[in-house]
Amino acid sequence: xxxxxxxxxxxxxxxxxPLHGFPDVIIHATETSVKKHPRYKEAKSGDSEAAFELxxxxxxxxxxxxxxxxxxxxxxxxASAHAYEAEGVNAIPEVFADELAQxxxxxxxxxxxxxxxxxxxxxxxxxxxxxxxxxxxxxxTGQDYVLVDDFxxxxxxLANLRGYIEAQGGKxxxxxxxxxxxxxxxxxxxxxxxxxxxxxxxxxxxxxxxxNFGHSFDCLTQSEARYLARTSDVDTIRDRIAEAK
Numbered sequence: 001x002x003x004x005x006x007x008x009x010x011x012x013x014x015x016x017x018p019l020h021g022f023p024d025v026i027i028h029a030t031e032t033s034v035k036k037h038p039r040y041k042e043a044k045s046g047d048s049e050a051a052f053e054l055x056x057x058x059x060x061x062x063x064x065x066x067x068x069x070x071x072x073x074x075x076x077x078x079a080s081a082h083a084y085e086a087e088g089v090n091a092i093p094e095v096f097a098d099e100l101a102q103x104x105x106x107x108x109x110x111x112x113x114x115x116x117x118x119x120x121x122x123x124x125x126x127x128x129x130x131x132x133x134x135x136x137x138x139x140x141t142g143q144d145y146v147l148v149d150d151f152x153x154x155x156x157x158l159a160n161l162r163g164y165i166e167a168q169g170g171k172x173x174x175x176x177x178x179x180x181x182x183x184x185x186x187x188x189x190x191x192x193x194x195x196x197x198x199x200x201x202x203x204x205x206x207x208x209x210x211x212n213f214g215h216s217f218d219c220l221t222q223s224e225a226r227y228l229a230r231t232s233d234v235d236t237i238r239d240r241i242a243e244a245k
Contacts, residue, residue: 013214015163019221022045022162024185025152026067026176029058034150034179043092044150052097058178059096064103067146068210070174077109079131079165081157092150096178098143100148109145110135112165114157123244125227132213132243135161141169152180155187155221163219187221194218197229205234212241 034040037057042050070236080093097108098128118131133156139145145165147158152175162172175187197217198206217225231237 014134014160015167016159016215016219017163018218019159019162019188022172022188023070023174025155025158025180025187026063026070026174027152027182028063028177029182029186030180031088031151031179033183034058034125039220043095044090046089046091048091048095051091052099054092055099055178059099063176064100067100067174067176068104071104071146074144074173075106076146076173077140078106078148079109079112079161080148081161082113090150092178093148096150097148099123100176106146109140112139112161125154126240127244128156129224129227130241133157133160135164139165139168143168143170145172147172147175148177149175150178152177152184154223154227155184156224157182159187159219159221184223186223189218189220189222192201193222193225193229196219197225200229201231201234201237205237208238 019084034054037043037054039047039050039053078097080097082089082094094108094110100106101108101209112135114133117132118128118133123131147161149157152158158175158177162175167173194217195221210216217228218229228237231240
């Protein structure tokens with residue numbers, strides 16, 4: 001696998017489909033409890049032992065049970081987002097997935113990996129929108145998957161990973177993260193939010209978005225659409241996206 005930088009990947013289009021009806025992300029802990037943990041930075045930069053300590057302290061038994069309820073009798077593979085950070089490969093998602101697998105008698109699929117560096121940690125909304133993560137790896141056709149990550153912000157990483165898996169013939173039935181803002185749990189885009197975005201900024205910007213990112217506004221997450229709708233004008237969107245790239 002070759003890790004590519006964002007400049008080289010700008011012409012690659014992300015694979016997304018609308019998230020209508022996708023269940024809310026199951027979030028285990030507050031941002032403070034995760035990010036203020038004394039070993040958080042080590043875990044984020046690739047220390048598996050630090051990630052294990054972090055996960056053991058912040059995993060939520062009630063949310064494990066909520067995931068069990070979501071799964072019903074299904075046995076999905078757990079696909080963790082292997083994100084490249086400035087300091088190394090984030091160890092938290094895989095360790096978190098391993099712990100969930102042990103508790104729920106599931107299997108982790110380690111073969112699907114992120115192929116570019118996006119530097120989302122600490123980035124603003126335009127940075128997250130502009131620097132899209134891409135994935136590669138073997139997907140089992142017809143297999144159910146649950147996505148696992150350490151954090152959900154605007155939901156773009158989860159949306160792209162879901163799109164990649166489903167484009168390869170898998171089916172994503174849910175997502176779980178160690179932390180994230182409560183409002184970020186909702187990935188499924190509400191029709192009223194989509195309508196507000198389109199009415200405010202018109203059709204030209206959506207065509208531009210399709211050309212640059214490979215999908216129309218109906219494939220955005222709820223948080224992404226809300227962020228764009230709250231941006232003052234079309235020129236600001238284009239300029240800030242260009243700057244962030």
